[in-house]
Amino acid sequence: DVKVTQSSRYLVKRTGEKVFLECVQDMDHENMFWYRQDPGLGLRLIYFSYDVKMKEKGDIPEGYSVSREKKERFSLILESASTNQTSMYLCASSFYRDRGQNFGAGTRLSVL
């Protein structure tokens, strides 16, 4: 089974802090994704990557950046956290772009 591991289940940060959310997958998948999930809005794609050092903006990239230095690791960075970034963040990976994605357990981030 593919394992997608997110470094933290819960995080509490203060407004203005720089926040790093880490995601690691163990199945040599090329494709990795970051989503946020909010009540009433569903899952929305923030950024994705098809290869090392490659990144593309999703639907809501504002206020976020990403880093993919190694194939297995995809990091989401909140440069200056704001309260409207309080959310559940989900990382996913896939082998083929057109196949289903495997999700990590999620990080519930609260920005105070």
Next chain:
Amino acid sequence: RKEVEQDPGPFNVPEGATVAFNCTYSNSASQSFFWYRQDCRKEPKLLMSVYSSGNEDGRFTAQLNRASQYISLLIRDSKLSDSATYLCVVNRRSNTGKLIFGQGTTLQVKP
């Protein structure tokens, strides 16, 4: 109009019932379709892909109607453990991996 629309429910059904969910999508260029299951406060998990010819996995049957742009999921002989939110998912364009998630349909199976 949302790109993927689902009836949020909740659908409350007794054990053993058959229940069907529908989902419509707006982008005719979509090529890949999925149903995911999400339990409360957990991550989404792939339930099944949906193929043009329709496909079945045990008690679960998925159908795709490209002409009408809708996808369905049928659950037969519902179990208590089927209680969850079911997410309809389509890709925005072929070979992009950019998935669009519906907001989900909540199913509650009662004893």
